[in-house]
Amino acid sequence: MNTKEIFAKALAHATGKDIDIVRKSISLTKDIEHGILSSNIAFVLSKELKKSPQAIAEELSSFITLEGIEGKLTAINGYINLSISDEQLFSIDEIPKKDMSAIVEGPSVNPNKPWHLGHLRNALLCMSIGNILREAGYSVIAMDYVNDLGLQVAQSYWHYKKSFKDSGEKFDHAIGKDYVKAAELFNDKEVEEEVRKLMKDIEAGNDKGLRDFVELVYKAQRETAYSYGITHTYAVFESDVVEGILKKGLEKLSTMEGIYKADRGDYKGCYVVNVEDVISGLERPERVLIRSDGIPTYLGKDIVFHMWKIGKLCCLGFHNFEMQPNNKPLLATPGELPYNVAEKPLVINIIGAEQNLPQQVVKSILIKLSLVEPSQYRHVSYGRVRKEGGTFSGRKGTWMGFTADELLKEGMARVEKGDKEKIALAAIKFSFLRASTRKEIVFDWDKALSLEGASGVYLLYSLVRAKRILSKVSTEPLPSSNLNKEEKELMAHIWRYPYYVENAATSLEPNTITEYLLKLSTLFNKFYEKHRVIGEEEEAKRVAIVSSFIKAMEKGLSLLGIEPVEEM
CATH class of the missing domain: 3.30.1360.70 (Arginyl tRNA synthetase N-terminal domain)
Structure with a gap:
């Protein structure tokens, strides 16, 4: 019903x-x-x-x-x-299944550094939005794009080949620090020539070691992901896109209605798309997809990738990369396993606010080429995570001391008792997800670990409190049609759970769920302070209320990737 x-x-x-x-x-x-x-x-x-x-x-x-x-x-x-009726408040509506799939892409961290706090925000948004969409009835694909080409990775690989020494440090951290050194050395002309030559050797197939290097870094990054409960369905390596489908995709693009070969001006000989009828206000609405020498622009490669992602281009397969903690394999390119995507999937790209215009351009081109409908492509734009003194830079090394691994370690050290890892994760995840995606974040441990403020720890405490009540009773819960003010306010809010889920799935804002849970916890504590549960004439009714609260709180927390604890 x-x-x-x-x-x-x-x-x-x-x-x-x-x-x-x-x-x-x-x-x-x-x-x-x-x-x-x-x-x-x-x-x-x-x-x-x-x-x-x-x-x-x-x-x-x-x-x-x-x-x-x-x-x-x-x-x-x-x-x-x-x-x-009051009694109907105990019967929560079912969320109808959607005949639609959603592809949630992120965090797409370059494989030459550890996750810093900005990457963590992206990954937590991916995880939570994916969880919310599943709860809202969508079939969800979680996709990670691994950019294993380009200058950053080449610089790191060059330094690794030349001077890497294994100190026992986690591999992505060690390579990230070496990248800072490599980026500085790159200012030397001789070093730049060596790196450029290495890039040519890789492109020509004369250096086979890059993929092994990239996978070592990526596996170390996966350890970070798993420590935060983050898993993916697919990992797509850019080198496999280039080798496997780029040529076919460019050929298809060059023949599509809406794309033309310029015969004059700055873009003569280039394949161009004009998006002024889809997106207004651009100084130059013409966008080059393929240069006159046949080499695609980054935008052209991105369009080809999206054509494949939505099932409009064949064929890029997968292999079993590794088994994840959720007992599901992470499938990575390339391989023989097919890519399974439903027709007209919802495409959700979680990318920082600095990419607003490029994402708008990608969407407008896909619409112009009739590859997606406007509602089918969503860019979740999020603000940066800041520290005192600025933001994080991989090249400058300002991420050092502010990695996702270090944040979790510090959180566990700050928790005094109970399951330190779960409590620290609850504090971190809630703090990151409570902010509106568009707002910048400055992480604050005192607020994150507060038992009295708006925190994940506060929610866990309310849940432990409720479970402690039920552990002391044997009375069977009995829904009632006679609720007092506090009982009705609490049960009405519990009843609204599926509607908050639907709203969060529409807005793609996890803070819709954080605010629901905060109000839920506040109403429960208000109810508990005014009304005894154990030993009262209305014990069965109140046991039903507490049971309903526990179910709603656990379901809501799971959407944020937060696990319950037994004690605090």
Whole structure:
């Protein structure tokens, strides 16, 4: 049973409006005293019927019947509000399955350094958005793009071949520090010539060691990912894209409607796409995909990659790279295992705000070429993680002391008792995910570990408190149709869980879930402070309330990748 759907169908039948229009008119009420769901459909009808929204709302509320729920409709300030019985608040709506898949891509860290806090933010957003979409009924592919080509990786590989000494340090950390040295040495002309020659040898197939080097770094980065509970479905290496599908993709691009070969001007001989009819305000709406010498631009390679990613280009396969802690294999290119993607997947690229314009251009080209619909491509733009004095640079080494590995180690050292790793992870994950994606973050340990403020630790404490109550009773939970004010406020918020999930899946903002959980915890503590559970006449009802709270809190925390603890 889905209450919103029953409400929507009843309104659509009564008004004759399309069901999708009616669904969009329905939202959660701000005050549960006025019901749990509200529709503004009367405002939509007002101009058409030449009546006030309140008059329309009153008329509709008087005769609409709701099948499958004990509901009451009331007209308040032009809105049609739905109230349900107290007992029905114990029956949470199921989230309907979507006949759609989503591809969530990130963090895509260059394989020549460890994850710093900016990379961690990206990875946690990928994980949480993926979890939210799965809960919202999507089939989710988690994809990591490994840029194993380019100058940064070549500089690191050159330094590794020339002077690497194994000190026992985690490999990605050691290579990251060597990269800082290599980038500085690159200012020397002789060193630059050596690196450029190495890049040519790699491109010509005369140096076979780069892939082994890259995989050593990537496996060390995976250790960091697994320590934070982050897993992926696929890892796609850029070198495999170039070798496996780039030529075929460029040939296909050059023949597509919307792409033309310029015959004059600066772009003469280049394959170009003009996106001014899709994106406005660009100084130069013409974008080069293939240069006159046949070499693709970075944008051209990105378009080819997206063509493959959405299933419009064949064939790049996978092999079993390694088994992950979730007992599912990480599949990496290349190989014989097929890439399985549904038709018209939702593409979600989680990339920093500095890439807003390039992402807008990629989307506009894909739309121009009829490869995606506008709603099918989403860029989750996020603000940087800052430290005092600035941001993080791999080349300058300003990430040192601020890696994801070091953050977790420090967190565990700060936790005084209980499961130190789980509590530290809860503090870190909640702190990173609570901020709106567009806001920059300055991490604060005191706030992250607070038992009284808005923190993951506070949520875990509320959950432990609730479980401790249930451990002391043997009474079976019994839903009730007679709830007092605090009980009803708590149960109404628990009941709203699937609607917060749907809203988070639409907005791609994990902080929708963090705010839901904070309010849930606050309402539970308010209820517990006013009403005893054990030994009361209403014990069975209150056991049902506490049980419902635990289920909702555990499900919500799982969307943030936070595991419950037994004690604190």
